[in-house]
Amino acid sequence: MTAQAATARRIALAMGSGRLLLPGLLVLLTVALLVELLLGAVVIPPGRMLELLTGAAPTQREAAVLWQIRLPRGALAIAIGAALGLAGAAQQGLFRNPLADPALIGVSSGAALAAVTAIVLGERIGTWLVFLPAGALVPLFAFGGGLAATLLALRLSRAAGPGGEGTGSLLLAGIAVNAVCAAGTGLLITVSDDRQLRDIIFWTMGSLATGGWYGAAGAGIGAVLALAVLLPAARALDALLLGEQEAAYLGIRVDRLRLMVVIATALAVGATVAAAGVIGFVGLVVPHLVRLIGGPRHGLVLPGAALLGAALLLLSDAASRVLAAPAELPIGLVTSALGGPFFIALLLRRGRGAA
């Protein structure tokens, strides 16, 4: 038995293993998907929905509501929720800080800056990139911008430390990159006209309405890539809980782990921003919820955060489509309104349990 595995087991024993967590979250995700498909401003009774899903011929309106609106939105919500939850969990593990969130290393602000650049200067850029299909410019820019900002933060953190590329200097570099990107975005907003400004607000508030199947596919690829890279790193992240030096003594190559987590996060979050804009809260709070229920073991926290993130976003989207019908609420508003009180309740319960 490796020392690494022993560490992980010790942590798991100390904190409680939460064996039912993942099956429970899978059930929650299934229920959330059903809610997303069944609820909406257009009423389709559950029996009819079952018929439609099992191959009954839909009317044109039912077909549009199911195949153009609810199913792609459901797929998009699952992909984005999973990617954000996963990225948040990995970041909090890497930085050993419960306040870490995917935005910390510049992904979101870099993606936002690039997206706003594409919106404001789009007509001028578009003439060089005529081969791009209409509407693809902003998402592609967002994805590239997120990745570029993260790589810049990584590069800066390496240049900063004397030989050391510690997590602390990465955090500082991330803050600097965030500040510069925010300044650039602010500058572009002051030179934008009111139509562009509305597009920018739409983008920075986040929305699942327009991503469609392409957006869901893009975010889905990002989420699957991140899952493939991060799940095998679960034990290394467990060991990192002891401290960077201690993890190194256990045979973890911390610098390589850091690079892997940061790149995987940037890919996943960049893909979500490209598909649906900036959606906050999920990446920050979902990993906490999972840890409060199932303990800090990353073998549970990573897949748990992916499942819970997907479920939370599905329920939020269903609520955003139903609560103000026939109008829609912004998704970021609903994730916070739904997740916040739940989070507070969990914190209170834990406080009472500990006392």
Next chain:
Amino acid sequence: MLRAAIALLLLTVPALAQERLLSLGGAVTETVLALDPGAALVGSDLTSQFPPRAAALPKVGYLRTLGAEGVLSLSPQLVLASADAGPPAALRQIEAAGVRVLSLPEAHTPEAALERVRLVGAALHREAEAQSVAAALRADLAQVQADVAATPGRPKVLFLLSAGPGAPMAAGTGTAADAMVRLAGGINAIEGVRGYRGLSAEAALLAEPDWIVTTSETLRGVGGTDRLLAGPGLAATPAGRARRVAAFDGLYLLGFGPRLAQAQRDLALALHPGATIRPLPARPWAPPS
């Protein structure tokens, strides 16, 4: 006799079975109701606040952030959409459900208002009404235009879209406010800037406006003329010193809808006190305010 009655019935039934309409955009909704006050509207957007019947319709949210499913839940057969309506993905989803979507031009010109009347008339099969409304609008516009052209001065006008804490947003070129000021015989005090921009105190002083014009919503929001003039630099301008501030309903002044001639006349009266600007004939779609 009986045969004639049946033929008449057959002819009128399709006209009675009106299409369920949903209109997006304040000026579009106004135009629909000007052509057909009893139009079978099942919903509209948040910018459609006039006439009172439009304000009372179910609202599918803000014009530019529509949700497709909310629109579909009202089961419209025809959606009349301002060119500003969006996002495009939502409009495509609505069309995919078998609903016709007609996009209408949105420009800050009298011609766009007339063209909208014609297109809506064709879509509603009310060509005769469209022709009479367009003729009335054209005549009213020509009358106001002639009177405005005869006014002696060309006052400089600063249009504020918003005010309050921070820099007020002023209308530059290419805006509906800029077009309205010129139609009413004024000069936009903010030149060389496109769109709505934050206005610094010194830029306000440099602009030297003779009049400050804003929307009544903005004036109410900021808490009256005194509060508005307390904004950076405004009190020291010619308009501020003489307290020359005028406010109009936003949709009325900037909508470029069927009430365009009345709005143009009201603004011209405010900017040219004492000038002769003849009253317009009463129009059912533009009740005196």
